[in-house]
Amino acid sequence: MTTNQNVLDVGTRSGILAIWSAQAGVRKVYAVEATKMSEHACALVKANNLQNVVEVIEGSMEDVTLLEKGFVVEENMLVTTGSNRQE
Numbered sequence: 001m002t003t004n005q006n007v008l009d010v011g012t013r014s015g016i017l018a019i020w021s022a023q024a025g026v027r028k029v030y031a032v033e034a035t036k037m038s039e040h041a042c043a044l045v046k047a048n049n050l051q052n053v054v055e056v057i058e059g060s061m062e063d064v065t066l067l068e069k070g071f072v073v074e075e076n077m078l079v080t081t082g083s084n085r086q087e
Contacts, residue, residue, distance in 0.1 A: 003027055008071040010061050015041030015054065022053040028068070029054045032061055 003025045009018040012031035018041070021029050031041055031054055038058035045054045057064055 006030070006068055006071050008032070008066070008073045010073065012041050012056065013037050015044050015056060018054045018056070019044060019048055019050060022050045023048075026053070026072075030064075030066060030071075031056045032064055033058060034060045 005026045007018070007021045007026050007029040009015075009021070009029060009031040012018050012033045014037065015031050015033075018029045018031035031038075031045075033041055033056065036058075038056050041056045045051055045056060
């Protein structure tokens with residue numbers, strides 16, 4: 001990643017990838033999280049003093065409008081398998 005890049009972190013959860021991107025020197029990170037986990041991400045961003053680089057947005061990606069263009073996209077996917085069913 002370079003300093004002139006913008007990063008869109010979809011499903012940021014705790015914001016760790018957004019924080020790492022900011023620490024790597026990107027220009028701006030938009031960290032989108034649809035759940036209240038966004039509050040935790042905000043706290044971690046603030047604790048790392050990265051509020052000027054990382055913007056945490058609570059909402060669904062379908063509802064978010066960003067004015068900037070040209071993003072490197074990070075997407076966090078949690079995949080679970082198996083079942084809790086008892087037969």
